[in-house]
Amino acid sequence: MKPRERARVALLRAEIFFALGRDKDAQTALRVARSGPGDVAADAAMLDARRTLKGDDRSKAHAQLTKLA
Numbered sequence: 001m002k003p004r005e006r007a008r009v010a011l012l013r014a015e016i017f018f019a020l021g022r023d024k025d026a027q028t029a030l031r032v033a034r035s036g037p038g039d040v041a042a043d044a045a046m047l048d049a050r051r052t053l054k055g056d057d058r059s060k061a062h063a064q065l066t067k068l069a
Contacts, residue, residue, distance in 0.1 A: 007036020011044050018051065042068065 001009070010032035017026035033044035049064040 004037050004040065007033045007040040007044075010036070011040055011047070014044065014047060018047075 010029045014026045014029035014033060017023070017029060030044050030048055034041045036044075045064065045068055049061055049068065052061040052064055055061075
């Protein structure tokens with residue numbers, strides 16, 4: 001499997017794991033997605049930032065979004 005495909009599949013797996021409540025598995029998949037090509041890594045970072053925004057730690061979410069800008 002090509003690196004782009006591997007990263008894209010990992011991103012999709014992360015979304016599924018989050019939906020299933022398997023946060024630890026989702027974070028592992030996100031690490032793989034972040035190591036992929038820039039566009040996939042950016043999508044993974046955005047997914048992580050959006051998940052953080054839904055939580056209580058606004059300063060962490062702000063820091064993540066600042067890194068993306």
